[in-house]
Amino acid sequence: MLWTASLCVLWASSVLGAPVNNEKQKVLLISFDGFRWDYDRDVDTPNLDQMAEDGVKALYVTPPYLTITSPTHFTLLTGRYIENHGVIHNMFFNTTTGEKKSYYQSQFVDQWWDNGTLPIWITAQRQGLKAGSLHFPGTASSYQGQFVMHKEVEPQLYNYKNETAWRENTDKVMSWFRDKNVNFVSFYFGEPDGTGHRYGPDSNERREMVKQVDRTVGYIRQSAERHGLTHRLNIIITSDHGMSTVYRNGLVEEITLSKIPGFSFGDLSFHLVDYGPSGMLSPKPGRLEAVYNALKGAHPHLHVYKKEDVPEHLRFTKNDRILPIILWADPGYVINGYFPVQFNKGEHGYDNQAMDMKPFFRAVGPAFHKNLKVGPFETVNIYPLMCHILGIEPEVNDGHLDATKHMLVTSTAARAESSSHRKYMKNAFTGLAAVAGFLVIVFAAAVVQRLLKQKRKTKRSGSLRDLPEKEDAHQTPF
Ligand SMILES: [Zn+2]
Secondary structure (H helix, E strand, C coil), X not given: CHXXXXXXXXXXXXXXXXXXXXXXCEEEEEEECCCECCCCCCCCCHHHHHHHHHCEEECCEECCCCCCHHHHHHHXXXXXXXXXXXXXXXXXXXXXXXXXXXXXXXXXXXXHHCCCCCCHHHHHHHCCCCEEEECCCCCCCCECCECCCEEECCCCCCCCCCHHHHHHHHHHHHHXXXXXXXXXXXXXXXXXXXXXXXXXXXXXXXXXXXXXXHHHHHHHHHHHHHCCCCCCEEEEEECCCCCEECCCCCCCCCEEHHXXXXXXXXHEEEEEEEECXXXXXXXXXXXXXXXXXXXXXXXXXXXXXXXXXXXXXXXXXXXXXCCCEEEEECCCCCEECCCCCCCCCEECCCCCCCHHHCECEEEECCCECCCEEECCEEHHHHHHHHHHHHCCCCCCCCCCHHHCHHHECHHHHHHHHHHHHHHHHHHHHHHHHHHHHHHHHHHHHHHHHHHHHHHHHHHHHCCCCCCCCCCCCCCCCC
């Protein structure tokens, strides 16, 4: 009887607790570094256009500040603003020892990345899914002792422009999805950032590179089809930041800190400058006001803030790694230290409100509406969107599904609303099943006890005469 009851409970809970859609959807997150929101306006991009027709196109998205590669990519992977996830710069630095590491070297410094916020790979893996990452910033590091399951980190001297390699990498990622049954992959391309820096965002070279990106988008979608993934794979293509033309050739007065009256590098214990339009300074004890007063208002296109006074929309204050004085320049300018050493024609790292800093966004796949144009949203919201499609519980984050839910087809969007209700129902059922199971045991114990009592009674009287016939025959079988 008990055995039958347990079987019933097991059967019922497996039916009622089953997910609505048994076939899990997959997500491929692609970043083309430095692809500004409007790069498809002065170049023919048939494949990006086709993707917009088959899926969703946002007017643009807003990255977090500081608009540089590693910090903004880690926001895509975590849904947290930079001050909250702590990867505040491309460069690992130590203000005590004065050590600074390059973008590439910093990829291998675990403590720089692993400081409390888990990227989506680890969360997905902890919840039973498989994740992969190819060249995406943050891939090389471990998080609370765990690595992304399938990973490829580019070698130090890597040609980020090679279109053949782009295609080989694409096929590799698709085979992870098909042959290793991976659920989520992040996939990074180093262009058109490199070309935008070198030749400027308005150059012919940049336009040619956008054509290469467009061909690759076509190739990615073909490869997904060849690998039989189209009906399960959702492809999100976006970027970390945009690009802005730098004024050169004596057109403007450049910002060079050493030339500013009253400012001295001798007042600093540590600094990060000569890194595009942003800078951070750590004054020596007692020198903060002197440094701040010398720099504030020294150049019409240089913004100088004490850490705690940084404008709220930048959300670049609440982290111990952020230095006491923050500098940034208006679009068109860079911040030089002793003398100009930066000669890029394009830069990023500006205020995230500047239109030149906004990336593009496209998405296609079974979870997304077709031919839908949507308004802008912040890139912190991409993380909860991906978690939702994958069916995983997100970590604490700064995004919200409400910002992107309208891009999802009804069944997927409805799942967002019903998932909490379903969870409640499942819990309620589990509770009821437990109570029922307990009652079964109590009842069975009572019956057994009564039978034993009767048996003893009969033994004592030495006769079966007084025993009511088939006393428990009328009990209801379970
Ligand atoms: Zn760049």
